[in-house]
Amino acid sequence: MLQGKRVVVLGGSAGIGRAVAELALREGAHVTVVSHQLERVERAVTELRAIAPRVAGQAVDLRSQPAVSQLFERVGSLDHLVYTAGEELLIKPLAELDLDAGRAFFELRYWGALRAIQAARPRLAGDGSIVLTSGAASRRPHPGFVIGASICGAMEAVTRTLAVELAPIRVNIVIPGFVDTELWSNVPAAAKQQMFREAAAKLPVGRIGAAEDIAEHYLSFMRGRYVTGQALVVDGGGVLV
Ligand SMILES: NC(=O)c1ccc[n+]([C@@H]2O[C@H](COP(=O)([O-])OP(=O)(O)OC[C@H]3O[C@@H](n4cnc5c(N)ncnc54)[C@H](OP(=O)(O)O)[C@@H]3O)[C@@H](O)[C@H]2O)c1
Numbered sequence: 001m002l003q004g005k006r007v008v009v010l011g012g013s014a015g016i017g018r019a020v021a022e023l024a025l026r027e028g029a030h031v032t033v034v035s036h037q038l039e040r041v042e043r044a045v046t047e048l049r050a051i052a053p054r055v056a057g058q059a060v061d062l063r064s065q066p067a068v069s070q071l072f073e074r075v076g077s078l079d080h081l082v083y084t085a086g087e088e089l090l091i092k093p094l095a096e097l098d099l100d101a102g103r104a105f106f107e108l109r110y111w112g113a114l115r116a117i118q119a120a121r122p123r124l125a126g127d128g129s130i131v132l133t134s135g136a137a138s139r140r141p142h143p144g145f146v147i148g149a150s151i152c153g154a155m156e157a158v159t160r161t162l163a164v165e166l167a168p169i170r171v172n173i174v175i176p177g178f179v180d181t182e183l184w185s186n187v188p189a190a191a192k193q194q195m196f197r198e199a200a201a202k203l204p205v206g207r208i209g210a211a212e213d214i215a216e217h218y219l220s221f222m223r224g225r226y227v228t229g230q231a232l233v234v235d236g237g238g239v240l241v
Contacts, residue, residue: 003028011085013040015181019215062112129170163229170228172221177235204237
């Protein structure tokens with residue numbers, strides 16, 4: 001169903017975005033992966049070209065307004081915009097939180113997404129879609145997650161609002177739970193393994209998610225011509241327990 005469609009994945013060099021790019025490519029789409037670090041973009045493009053040649057890469061800092069405008073001038077028209085760009089989490093109790101650092105954290109996941117949508121909108125096909133990214137912290141509170149949870153909640157509100165404002169372009173959002181990606185690379189390996197083991201033991205599905213588990217649902221939102229303004233929790237049942 002994505003045969004011949006043009007899909008741009010912002011945050012497509014790693015993790016969930018990389019998995020979305022791969023699945024879209026396997027379904028016949030033309031895929032552009034975008035992220036900040038040139039070498040990571042080039043590596044992803046090289047790996048993805050082994051699957052199909054319909055892939056290109058762009059190194060862009062999504063926190064920069066001019067860079068994002070120029071990106072979409074280069075990319076031209078597109079059918080689906082996917083936003084998965086994100087950075088390591090800022091986990092701090094409010095009492096210890098540097099509020100300026102907290103404010104800066106909105107720059108990529110919140111303002112970056114709005115900036116990209118604003119620049120892409122005139123080039124998006126009327127029967128196309130936007131798929132955004134939240135996180136289960138918006139539904140299942142944890143101490144220390146006040147900034148991350150706020151961004152997630154804001155992105156879910158953005159989704160419902162733009163689904164109405166940008167119609168007929170569809171706008172949906174995926175809400176991942178724990179996923180084993182490089183997002184957690186700032187946690188020391190042993191502590192990360194323990195965190196994942198403990199989290200997996202509590203989950204109804206008994207394991208932590210892989211990027212591919214989540215990516216499938218971005219594809220479903222791209223294909224699903226009768227779904228807009230919706231949020232899907234993909235967390236192995238974490239919000240239930
Ligand atoms: N992993 C989880 O457990 C989890 C759970 C809930 C929600 N999420 C959310 O899901 C999204 C994707 O997470 P992930 O686990 O796939 O993360 P990831 O593996 O760390 O990938 C993040 C992607 O964002 C790109 N990126 C970072 N800063 C950028 C910038 N300034 N400009 C452009 N691209 C930038 C990275 O590439 P470069 O380094 O090349 O810039 C990379 O391609 C994030 O919003 C995350 O918060 C993840």
